[in-house]
Amino acid sequence: MKAGTEQTGDNTDHQGRRRLTPAEREKQIVDGAIRFFAEVGFEGQTRELAKRLGITQPLLYRYFPSKDSLIERVYLEVFVxxxxxxxxxxxxxxxxxxxxxxxxxxxxxxxxxxxxxxxxxxxxxxxxxxxxxxxxxxxxxxxxxxxxxxxxxxxxxxxxxxxxxxxxxxxxxxxxxxxxxxxxxxxxxxxxxxxxxxxxxxxxxxxxxxxxxxxxxxxxxxxxxxxxxxxxxxxx
Amino acid sequence: MKAGTEQTGDNTDHQGRRRLTPAEREKQIVDGAIRFFAEVGFEGQTRELAKRLGITQPLLYRYFPSKDSLIERVYLEVFVxxxxxxxxxxxxxxxxxxxxxxxxxxxxxxxxxxxxxxxxxxxxxxxxxxxxxxxxxxxxxxxxxxxxxxxxxxxxxxxxxxxxxxxxxxxxxxxxxxxxxxxxxxxxxxxxxxxxxxxxxxxxxxxxxxxxxxxxxxxxxxxxxxxxxxxxxxxx
DNA sequence: TCCATAGTTAATCAAACGATAAATAACTTG
DNA sequence: CAAGTTATTTATCGTTTGATTAACTATGGA
Incomplete structure (x- = not known):
């Protein structure tokens, strides 16, 4: 099982690293968070969320200062x-x-x-x-x-x-x-x-x-x- | 704030370490778990549960091999x-x-x-x-x-x-x-x-x-x- | 072609968390 | 009351998790 080339992540083609505008990316994160938290509840982990979005966990924190602020945004989006x-x-x-x-x-x-x-x-x-x-x-x-x-x-x-x-x-x-x-x-x-x-x-x-x-x-x-x-x- | 004697836990008098029969203790744990999980959900932490019961966390594991088995017992107790x-x-x-x-x-x-x-x-x-x-x-x-x-x-x-x-x-x-x-x-x-x-x-x-x-x-x-x-x- | 910046990689911290082993003290029995 | 059993605690291990940082990469607009 030892591969010469270290396996890169695995998800979403490495080259597919699309560069979205902040507005697009934010929307994508919020939409994904809605679906994710709806499924597993608010204890769902940021690492898992990032994985499903096909992005890295630190990137979440570039768009939302904390997990709670993201959850707050989810409430807003869903109920307003x-x-x-x-x-x-x-x-x-x-x-x-x-x-x-x-x-x-x-x-x-x-x-x-x-x-x-x-x-x-x-x-x-x-x-x-x-x-x-x-x-x-x-x-x-x-x-x-x-x-x-x-x-x-x-x-x-x-x-x-x-x-x-x-x-x-x-x-x-x-x-x-x-x-x-x-x-x-x-x-x-x-x-x-x-x-x-x-x-x-x-x-x-x-x-x-x-x-x-x-x-x-x-x-x-x-x-x-x-x-x-x-x-x-x-x-x- | 530096006390000479290290503060012991704090809850339920240390000397109050009552020794219940296994049946009594088990029932107490199950009842407490029902109330606890009903309040916070099944992600509630075993440490917090133990605290509310006035016992130590490892004691839970003497009565239930795992958190999941305790949850299983809660289901049984509530729905049967x-x-x-x-x-x-x-x-x-x-x-x-x-x-x-x-x-x-x-x-x-x-x-x-x-x-x-x-x-x-x-x-x-x-x-x-x-x-x-x-x-x-x-x-x-x-x-x-x-x-x-x-x-x-x-x-x-x-x-x-x-x-x-x-x-x-x-x-x-x-x-x-x-x-x-x-x-x-x-x-x-x-x-x-x-x-x-x-x-x-x-x-x-x-x-x-x-x-x-x-x-x-x-x-x-x-x-x-x-x-x-x-x-x-x-x-x- | 350049370069601002979106995004990744990788490492890490501190607190939280499930679980375990060893030590201790409460109760029982003879 | 001495000896043995075991309920309970103390201390700790290994992992997970939210959050942060630094260095690097590459996209896409001007």
Whole structure:
């Protein structure tokens, strides 16, 4: 096994030492880091990352002063600008049925974030206790769940939240809808289970099931506020 | 700062070197390891674990030949015997309403597994790619979701799975119910968000919403099999 | 053709980390 | 209480890992 010429590294042709502009190289490192950390978690080693990128470890430190700063950059890249402004208006557009709106929203939403990198990095961040999750889920609550609850009030013929503030119980019902959807991503990218191949049809059925049941649940939850409310408890 | 007597360790009185029976010590180590790994993940260091246990690091290696074997033991302890046999029969007990059964099941189920250790270790295992998750979720699918789908068929007045096999789409609907529930655990123990304080009431509402909507969804999904089926598409 | 600089090679440091061997002290037994 | 067993500690080894440095190489724009 003793070769006359010492084996040079081995990866990526030695001559292929392409010289990228700093901007290109930085992007390449960040993209590679996203994929790498999504796979192995943030304890992944800089040497291994460099190897996968086909560059040397010291070069990483030419672009990022520390591993932590690189991780910070990964967070930024993955989570920023992931909530599309159009979604805000979509949810509250009463010219369309709530079923239509929610179906379209979740089709776009799942397409936007149901991918290996997003789901896993978000979970790693949560387990690590980074504040990013709470911030992001705060957006989900305010821009999605709260509006959905408002629409459900309307659908159920109940007073608007401006008259009777939303309760935690209502928000929890909306969280349940959202959680059922997101759990698909977890099943797929963390538990390695199969998920619906007809995603659009599935979303349609889930939203349909929810919207068929939720208004009645809400009326039960606000017996005194329901339209033509039975004064006390009404049997099924 | 130079003390005459070298400071001895610092934790748990040096003289407190209690000598436990091997069984006691082993249990103490396993319990501590569960809590420790649930918090920091399996990359947590044996020195830190020992410190928290108030013992020295080499002692760990008297009870477990390697860190991996300790982790293996943690898996065993956390996941074994977590599916209670009574649940199997509860789900299919047609002397009670499906609403009752599912409500009781999820009350017991969440009480059994919605805790810091279970939720986090299960997630860490999933991210690490251990086979344990697939095995456990296989049980969930066969012992919970499939039976639930069978009961939904009955409820919707559709043929039993023995006549018309369950479709993936139906199972996905059941996964959605389950996922919505489990997402509560994730929100609480991984994302550090608040969850319903009235858990029983919440479960009741979620199950109610689901059962109110699912039968109709199923009938839509099997238009030709539905009782008094409208031959083609029926408008809402 | 020149030369600024992207990138490599190689070596190394200090701290962290899994694991081991030898020494020590707590408990048991006769 | 003496003797033996073994739970636990002390000290340490070998490796990994984030981070740094110095010297060298070669790409590609002016």
């Amino acid at each position: 600008k992931r909530w599309q402004p159009g979604w805000d208006v979509l949810i509250v557009d009463r010219s369309r049925s709530l079923h239509d709106r929610l179906t379209q929203f979740y089709r776009e939403y799942t397409r936007a974030i149901f991918n290996y990198e997003w789901v896993r990095i978000f979970m790693f961040a949560g387990l690590k206790g980074v504040n990013i999750n709470e911030r992001y889920l705060g957006i989900v609550r305010e821009k999605l769940l709260r509006p959905v609850c408002t629409e459900l009030r309307e659908m159920a013929g109940l007073p608007s939240p401006e008259v009777v503030p939303l309760t935690e119980e209502e928000l929890e019902l909306a969280w349940d809808l959202h959680g059922g959807m997101y759990y698909m991503g977890i099943r797929q990218w963390i538990y390695h289970l199969s998920v619906p191949d007809d995603l659009d049809g599935h979303i349609d059925r889930v939203v349909g099931t929810f919207l068929r049941g939720a208004p009645e649940t809400l009326r039960e939850h606000f017996p005194s506020l329901a339209p033509n409310a039975p004064s006390s408890s009404g049997a099924n | 015997k977590r599916w209670q046999p009574g649940w199997d029969v509860l789900i299919v007990d047609r002397s009670r309403s499906l609403h009752d059964r599912l409500t009781q099941f999820y009350r017991e189920y969440t009480r059994a597994i919605f805790n810091y250790e279970w939720v986090r270790i299960f997630m860490f295992a999933g991210l690490k790619g251990v086979n344990i998750n697939e095995r456990y979720l296989g049980i969930v699918r066969e012992k919970l979701l499939r039976p639930v789908c069978t009961e939904l068929r009955e409820m919707a007045g559709l043929p039993s799975p023995e006549v018309v096999p369950l479709t993936e789409e139906e199972l996905e609907l059941a996964w959605d119910l389950h996922g919505g529930m489990y997402y509560m655990g994730i929100r609480q123990w991984i994302y550090h968000l608040s969850v319903p304080d009235d858990l029983d009431g919440h479960i009741d509402r979620v199950v109610g919403t689901f059962l109110r909507g699912a039968p109709e969804t199923l009938r839509e999904h099997f238009p030709s099999l539905a009782p008094n089926a409208p031959s083609s598409s029926g408008a809402n």
